[in-house]
Amino acid sequence: MLNRRDFLKAAGGCAGIVTLGGCAGSVDSRSKAGGHVVVVGGGYGGATAAKYLRMWSKGSVEVTLVERNREFISCPISNLVVAGERTLADITVSYDGLKKWGVRVIHDDVVGIDADKRRIRLATHGELAYDRAVLSPGIAFLWDQVPALNNADAQTKILHAWKAGPQTVALRKQLAEMKDGGVYALTVPKAPYRCPPGPYERASVIAHYFKTHKPKSKVLILDANEDVVSKKGLFVKAWQELYKGIVEYRPNSELRDVDVANRTAILEFDKVRADVLNVVPPHRAGDLVAQSGAKLANNRWAEVDWLSMESINVKGIHVLGDSTLSAPLMPKSGFMANQHGKVAAAAILNLLAGEAPNPEPMMTNTCYSFVDAKNVIHVASVHRYDAEKRTMLVVPGASGVSAARNELEGTYAAGWAKNIWADMLT
Amino acid sequence: MNRLTFACLAALALAAGPAAAQDPNQARNLAATCANCHGTNGHAVPGAGMAAIAGQPKETIVQRLQEFRAGKREATVMHQIAKGYTDAQVELLAAWFAAQK
Known part of the structure; x- marks a missing residue:
């Protein structure tokens, strides 16, 4: 069993690595937050949240990432593997980069969440106590x-x-x-x-x-x-x-x-x-979200407070990515999940420091799609928090698609993938 | 845009900003919305074809974003994205990226 004290002991070694890595910058008030955040699911949402929590807290917040798979494999670009234009290796990234940020990475399955006691039970690694949990399990199919x-x-x-x-x-x-x-x-x-x-x-x-x-x-x-x-x-x-x-x-x-x-x-x-x-079956939030007791709209998607990505009914549980009940015109995309991860990270650091989340979160999205091996089309949008409607809305005028398919965006799509993988994992 | 106009815009931006509500880390938070394509803190992956914004002069960043917004600079995506940010936010972003080493 791994409790908070054991975790802090184990994390002590990591802190040294982070300092050697050149992260010992000036410490502002926000970085004094402290606490332990458990992130479940190392995809676009969870990996981003884990890294940004460590980066923005300058190592003062302990982060454990629980992820079933040994390596990250990207859904974006995977259609090119299906089409024979890329290999699986091209869309696979190691979790080692997160370890360099001091994220403790545990490859395991979650078997239970007790949101009242703030504990997460793992299949083979015992229990984790958390101050805040981030659930980013992706989707489950409605078989x-x-x-x-x-x-x-x-x-x-x-x-x-x-x-x-x-x-x-x-x-x-x-x-x-x-x-x-x-x-x-x-x-x-x-x-x-x-x-x-x-x-x-x-x-x-x-x-x-x-x-x-x-x-x-x-x-x-x-x-x-x-x-x-x-x-x-x-x-x-x-x-x-x-x-x-x-x-x-x-x-x-x-x-x-x-x-x-x-x-x-x-x-x-x-x-x-x-x-x-x-067959792409209909889907819903990953099972983990329902296990946490988080309210699901239509028994499928988690309803969140967009200021913090916290579940609207379970305190201390933040839900990211495809699992969320999307805001209007917000796609279930890896890009969006990455943005969810950053809003959650910023809010969690504020909350751990006893302060309110940022009242003006913003998110962007750009989805590139290949229509052949080289030509690409995009849809893009910028979303900002609307205090009155308490959701994220597209900023008027700040959205659109490609004028026509083109090869330039083919190079940008490939460049986007490299950059977002680095943004979340290295 | 000359220096005087720039200074005026900056002053306007400050004046237009919310009085006390703004999160002290809002520049950092806004910059994180750019990182998906332009790299963490504006440090784009070398050779991946995306503009590295980190350490660019503030005025250059403001000018580019204003040109994207006005449709005066050719773009595939940025003419759409840039319209999502206010003058005050553009100022915050530009100052933040300019300060990145």
Whole structure:
């Protein structure tokens, strides 16, 4: 069992490393906060929060990151792995950089959260006591809405690849092994879901792969939504101009179930057989959030106070990223989760110092999508806190999309990935 | 923008700022919204193609952001992002990045 005292003992060694690293700058009042923050989930939200808590507190706040996976694997850019343009190694980053900031990284699963006693129980590392906890578990799939996939074996055959890792590689393999003239079908759940433009990007880059390697093949998008959810004009233009006869888009095509053996999507009025069937099931906040007792809207997404990212009903629990009930026009994106992590870090440091959170948080977002191996389109927005409505709203005029797909943004998309991975992990 | 205009804008920015409510770390917090693309504290990853803002002169940063906002400087994204920040926030951001080594 690891209690606070043990943790502080263990963290003592880390403090020396941070000082040697050149972080022993002048100490302002905010850095005297002290306390122990446990961050669960080392993705775009959690890793960012962990690093910024250490950086901004100048090492005075102890941070433990609990993360199941040994390495970070990025969802953004993973569609290029699926399309054969990148490898998994290209989107994998070590957690060692966070250790240099003095973050204690524990690879384990959380099995229980007691928000009253402020303790988190781990599968194999005992218990952690915290002053504040940050939950950034990403998404959980609603498998019960695709009954035939509600078992582990079926999930190895009909893939989602909506969490980057083994599924990404497995989907790539299915596509590489598919015969020319085959059909790849992708089902898109009703919004809100993780990464609004993601399904359309995936369809586009797979269409690019088919066009260049298997030109008789087809991409079929079975969208539960009534229309393309994100960057519609730019995606539709790419499909018409680059992939005529390859990409077919079907709106209002909500998935009811699948026939696993026949790789068939069962819709309300239709059955669609595919050679590669890729099902993105509807999802909700990672299970951890419900375990904490945090209020979920519609039993799916955590409602947070946007000044602090704290759950609206459970004190001391902050929720980030895709797990949150998004503010208006705020996408469930890695970029946004990174911004959530920074707002949470700033607020937590204030709260630990006995002060109110920053009353004027801001967040930006830019989502780049590849439509082929090089050309990219974006959607961008700036969000600021509205004190009256108590939520984040897009600043009027401060949003937009690309004028047209272009290669320059292809280089920026790659540069963005390098920079945000460094911003959260090194 | 000449030095006098700049000084006037800065004075305006100060005057327009909220009286007591502003978080003392607001410049730092705002700068963190730029870090996703431009690197932590404006230190962009070398060779990744993003502008490194850390240590740029304050006036240069203010001018660039104002030009993006006014549509006078070509951009893919920044003409949209820059419109999200007030004059006072641009001042805070520019001063903060200029002070980064």
